[in-house]
Amino acid sequence: MSQVAWRHRLAERGIDRQLWLLVPGLACVLALFVYPFAYGIGLSFQPAEGGVFGAYRTFFADAYQRDTIATTLGLALPAAILNVAASVPIAYRMRGRFRGKRLLTTVLVVPITLGTVLTAEGLLNYLGPTGWFNRLLFFVDEPIRLTNNYWGVFFSLVITGFPFAFLLILSYLSGIDPTLERAAATLGAGRRQRFQRITLPLLAPGLATTFCLTFVLAFSVFPSAVLVGDPAGSTRVISIAAYHAAYEVYDYPLGSAIAVVMGVVELLVVAIVLGLRSLLYTGSTGGKG
Amino acid sequence: MTAVLSRPEAPPRRRIVASPTSWLIWGAVAFFLINLAGVIASVVVNSFGERWFDTWLPQGWTTKWYATAWTEFGLLDVMLVTLEVAVLVVAISVLVGVPASYVLARRSFPGRRLVYLLFLLPILMPPITYGIPLATVLYKYGFAGHLTGVVLANLVPSIPFVILTMTPFIEQIDPAIERAARMCGARTWQIFARILAPLLVPGILAASILVLVRTVGMFELTFLTAGPDSQTLVVALYYSMSAAGIRAQQSVDAMAVLYTSSMLVLLVIALRFVNPTQLVARVKEDPD
Numbered sequence: 001m002s003q004v005a006w007r008h009r010l011a012e013r014g015i016d017r018q019l020w021l022l023v024p025g026l027a028c029v030l031a032l033f034v035y036p037f038a039y040g041i042g043l044s045f046q047p048a049e050g051g052v053f054g055a056y057r058t059f060f061a062d063a064y065q066r067d068t069i070a071t072t073l074g075l076a077l078p079a080a081i082l083n084v085a086a087s088v089p090i091a092y093r094m095r096g097r098f099r100g101k102r103l104l105t106t107v108l109v110v111p112i113t114l115g116t117v118l119t120a121e122g123l124l125n126y127l128g129p130t131g132w133f134n135r136l137l138f139f140v141d142e143p144i145r146l147t148n149n150y151w152g153v154f155f156s157l158v159i160t161g162f163p164f165a166f167l168l169i170l171s172y173l174s175g176i177d178p179t180l181e182r183a184a185a186t187l188g189a190g191r192r193q194r195f196q197r198i199t200l201p202l203l204a205p206g207l208a209t210t211f212c213l214t215f216v217l218a219f220s221v222f223p224s225a226v227l228v229g230d231p232a233g234s235t236r237v238i239s240i241a242a243y244h245a246a247y248e249v250y251d252y253p254l255g256s257a258i259a260v261v262m263g264v265v266e267l268l269v270v271a272i273v274l275g276l277r278s279l280l281y282t283g284s285t286g287g288k289g
Numbered sequence: 290m291t292a293v294l295s296r297p298e299a300p301p302r303r304r305i306v307a308s309p310t311s312w313l314i315w316g317a318v319a320f321f322l323i324n325l326a327g328v329i330a331s332v333v334v335n336s337f338g339e340r341w342f343d344t345w346l347p348q349g350w351t352t353k354w355y356a357t358a359w360t361e362f363g364l365l366d367v368m369l370v371t372l373e374v375a376v377l378v379v380a381i382s383v384l385v386g387v388p389a390s391y392v393l394a395r396r397s398f399p400g401r402r403l404v405y406l407l408f409l410l411p412i413l414m415p416p417i418t419y420g421i422p423l424a425t426v427l428y429k430y431g432f433a434g435h436l437t438g439v440v441l442a443n444l445v446p447s448i449p450f451v452i453l454t455m456t457p458f459i460e461q462i463d464p465a466i467e468r469a470a471r472m473c474g475a476r477t478w479q480i481f482a483r484i485l486a487p488l489l490v491p492g493i494l495a496a497s498i499l500v501l502v503r504t505v506g507m508f509e510l511t512f513l514t515a516g517p518d519s520q521t522l523v524v525a526l527y528y529s530m531s532a533a534g535i536r537a538q539q540s541v542d543a544m545a546v547l548y549t550s551s552m553l554v555l556l557v558i559a560l561r562f563v564n565p566t567q568l569v570a571r572v573k574e575d576p577d
Contacts (some may be wrong), residue, residue: 014398025448026388026404033411034443040422089314106560107317111325113552116504117526118545121538125335132327135345136386159325212413220415223508223527239417239509244381246421247513255421261419264401270413 044257055257065258068238069265075150075225075237076218077269079157083165083218084211091170094197095178105170109163119156120227123147127155152228153235157218165214172206173199208277212270219266239261329549336542336554353440355547358540362525364547371521374511375438375504378443379497386451387493391485393452394459409448416509419445424513434516442510447500461483491562496546498559505552522548 010016039048047054059065076112090108094101111119127133127146134143146152176199184194222239229235329385336354338347358364393405411419422444427433432441471482508523515524526548529541 015398018396019398021388022392022404022478024407025452028444028448029407029411032423032441034407035421037419039332039426040419043422043425053368062449066302080410086317089310090318093311093314107322108555109560110498110553113506113556114329114549115523115526115545115552116508117523117530118332118549119328121335121530121542125331125542126328128322132345133324159328162321163518165561194456216413216415220509222417227527227530239415242417242421243513246425252425256425259418259421264412266415266418267413 023126034223040256041260043253044260046255047253047257047288048251055251056261058254059257059261062234065241068236068241069261071235072219072221072237072239072262073265073269075153075157075221075235076215079154079161079218080165080215082158083161083214084169085171086162087166087210088203088207091166091173092195093169095173095176105167108166111159114159116156116160116223117227119159120152120224123152123155123159123228125153131191142223147228150234153225154223156224156228157221160224161214161217164217165210166215168210169203171205172203172210175206176202205277208273212273215269215273216266218267219262238265309523311513312321316437322390326397326554332388332542334545335545336539353538356541357537358547360530361540362544364525364544366518367520367522367525368527370519371505374443374519374521375501377436377440378447378504379500381440382444382447382451382500383493383497386448386496387455387489388481389448390452390455391459391481392457395464404482408452411445411547412453416507417513418508425512427514433514434519436517436519438514439511439519442514443507445485445510446507447504449462450503451496452498454496455489455492458489462488495559495562498562502552504560519567 007016044055045052047058050057075222124147125131125262129143129145133146137144146155167235180202181194181198184198220239221237222243225231225235225237225240228238231240238258239262242255242258245258247250304531327469334347336351337352339349339351340347389408393401393408415472420442423431423445424438427438427441466484466488467480470480475483505521506523507521508527511521513526520528522544526541526544529544
């Protein structure tokens with residue numbers, strides 16, 4: 001009797017046997033994500049020497065290691081901003097219906113399938129000193145060096161990141177009720193006004209999300225930084241440093257510490273963007289209302 | 290701009306006539322696509338080329354690089370491993386993820402937001418960040434280095450992905466149908482098997498294909514956990530390319546072309562099932 005009453009009281013608060021359905025998923029995430037992460041954080045505080053913060057001190061004391069943060073941000077932030085900024089006008093023009101929309105969308109999305117390696121190979125072939133791009137620029141004396149440096153990695157981030165950003169923004173734009181814009185047009189708003197006062201504020205939250213997801217993609221750049229970049233110098237990104245520490249030097253505490261630093265930096269950027277988003281969004285709705 | 294302002298009742302359909310800005314935008318799109326075509330074509334041409342140095346096109350044409358790539362890299366095994374990993378990951382993540390997303394879509398309970406955040410985190414984190422500690426743990430327990438480790442590691446982003454895709458999908462199914470079934474005496478598992486499963490088939494298909502594409506393309510996690518006989522196609526490609534000089538570059542290109550064409554087939558299939566504009570339903574759930 002009392003057991004039934006207990007179950008009743010739990011059920012009133014929303015807890016009953018149906019919640020067991022959640023258990024397998026939760027168990028997987030706890031066992032495969034939370035536990036390893038906690039283990040990694042624990043490991044990062046147990047370096048072979050240097051006390052509790054030894055691994056972090058090693059990372060931040062060495063300029064070669066420390067600078068990887070700036071290198072990664074210097075690659076990922078411009079790439080993510082460019083991808084989002086370029087997607088907005090293109091998607092804005094494609095939000096209506098027109099002939100060949102499906103084809104154009106598919107063509108723009110194709111780079112998702114390329115994979116980092118084909119992109120890297122292609123960039124090396126195409127932009128290399130004897131590649132087609134430099135052949136087209138025959139009027140320039142020296143071939144422009146666009147691979148094995150910052151630009152090679154940057155282009156590869158644009159090629160893989162742009163389709164993703166474009167798809168997301170296109171789907172956000174198609175989700176905006178077109179009658180709002182028509183109403184604005186009826187009230188005499190020009191094209192620019194409609195974009196600035198109607199579409200952009202409604203798109204802002206989507207822009208922030210897209211930026212975050214694109215940034216995460218660009219931030220974890222690893223294969224292209226090795227293959228088309230200059231992995232020992234100008235494109236030594238933080239994931240290379242983490243991989244190097246963990247699997248080439250076998251210094252697991254340092255590797256974990258770098259992974260933790262990477263996660264913190266990344267979440268910091270995401271938090272800033274989402275914070276800005278909430279500012280932007282409430283501001284714009286206030287203006288609209 | 291001013292022309293539009295002076296004419297208050299703008300036409301409901303947008304004009305096709307291009308303004309300078311749209312010329313600029315379409316020009317940029319064309320430039321991007323031309324360069325992209327160049328990038329892809331240079332790999333394809335190289336994979337069929339005989340010798341290609343300082344000329345516009347290779348000196349001769351051949352398909353021998355594909356044969357070389359097939360035998361040298363043991364592509365049949367690699368493809369089989371890729372298929373095995375992808376199918377296992379899709380099956381497990383759907384089996385585990387769909388019930389969880391049902392609860393998240395239909396129920397409110399204490400700690401729901403926390404659970405949601407927990408499922409969101411693996412997608413918001415770069416794979417390398419959690420991949421390195423995860424691989425360390427998997428090696429510690431002896432899972433890494435073969436197929437089990439690769440599958441386990443790939444489940445980390447896949448299960449949350451299925452949950453985030455399926456939750457809005459389940460939300461749009463009318464709960465009255467389930468209540469009616471319950472009134473008629475169906476139990477929870479019967480509701481799942483007879484009512485929800487048939488209604489969810491399109492959503493499950495879409496989620497599985499997206500997970501399949503992601504798993505085949507997932508480099509970092511597989512790279513960190515794979516042993517010599519459990520490499521997927523991406524990882525094998527990376528190794529063959531980073532060890533350049535040992536192998537002819539053309540056969541690496543041939544392999545890359547094979548990889549891309551299989552991904553392309555998957556993507557075309559995926560686009561038949563998934564409407565790109567439908568993505569928003571999923572992504573809108575992503576923040577907060």
